[in-house]
Amino acid sequence: GQQLNQSPQSMFIQEGEDVSMNCTSSSIFNTWLWYKQDPGEGPVLLIALYKAGELTSNGRLTAQFGITRKDSFLNISASIPSDVGIYFCAGQSTTSGTYKYIFGTGTRLKVLA
Amino acid sequence: GAVVSQHPSWVICKSGTSVKIECRSLDFQATTMFWYRQFPKQSLMLMATSNEGSKATYEQGVEKDKFLINHASLTLSTLTVTSAHPEDSSFYICSARVGPSWTEAFFGQGTRLTVV
Numbered sequence: 001g002q003q004l005n006q007s008p009q010s011m012f013i014q015e016g017e018d019v020s021m022n023c024t025s026s027s028i029f030n031t032w033l034w035y036k037q038d039p040g041e042g043p044v045l046l047i048a049l050y051k052a053g054e055l056t057s058n059g060r061l062t063a064q065f066g067i068t069r070k071d072s073f074l075n076i077s078a079s080i081p082s083d084v085g086i087y088f089c090a091g092q093s094t095t096s097g098t099y100k101y102i103f104g105t106g107t108r109l110k111v112l113a
Numbered sequence: 114g115a116v117v118s119q120h121p122s123w124v125i126c127k128s129g130t131s132v133k134i135e136c137r138s139l140d141f142q143a144t145t146m147f148w149y150r151q152f153p154k155q156s157l158m159l160m161a162t163s164n165e166g167s168k169a170t171y172e173q174g175v176e177k178d179k180f181l182i183n184h185a186s187l188t189l190s191t192l193t194v195t196s197a198h199p200e201d202s203s204f205y206i207c208s209a210r211v212g213p214s215w216t217e218a219f220f221g222q223g224t225r226l227t228v229v
Binding site: 003031035040041042045088099100104105106 | 162
């Protein structure tokens with residue numbers, strides 16, 4: 001199935017550092033979502049973006065909806081050990097009118113205390 | 114956020130048997146639910162879109178007779194893996210959309226299926 005390209009694929013950072021990851025697509029999306037998944041669990045929604053250029057924060061997390069509507073990025077400031085996990089972006093496609101969500105390949109984050 | 118509950122969390126079944134997984138929206142009505150499959154260290158692959166009161170829309174390559182989806186009410190969708198085989202072992206996750214087509218979706222906790 002279709003997937004979004006997410007980078008980096010994985011990253012190791014020191015506690016307290018800022019983290020940045022992005023998601024790109026060849027298609028235009030109307031909605032961008034960012035999720036975090038812990039092992040053996042379902043993804044948890046972090047931030048939802050609905051308009052091109054929109055910048056939204058949720059605590060230490062900030063995400064932006066790219067102007068071209070083909071990309072989005074997520075920043076995590078002052079990382080802490082519990083930030084470890086896999087981060088997925090998801091874009092909403094209106095193909096065939098189903099408004100389904102296409103997921104990125106994921107960024108695996110590891111935080112070193 | 115909205116709460117989506119998936120049951121069971123894990124199941125082990127014998128090859129050739131069928132397994133049913135339930136996905137419930139606990140505090141909202143969901144006209145649309147999605148079923149995903151996830152292999153270890155990989156992303157979520159959409160299997161089908163489930164719409165209340167109508168037939169599910171399956172993604173290309175997903176066998177609709179193998180993975181039966183029923184969305185009989187606004188709070189419940191079920192996925193039945195029929196005649197399961199070891200290659201069907203995977204992590205299955207559902208999500209439910211909270212409102213109109215452009216809104217976000219919330220996920221259940223997932224079901225780990227092991228076919229022996």
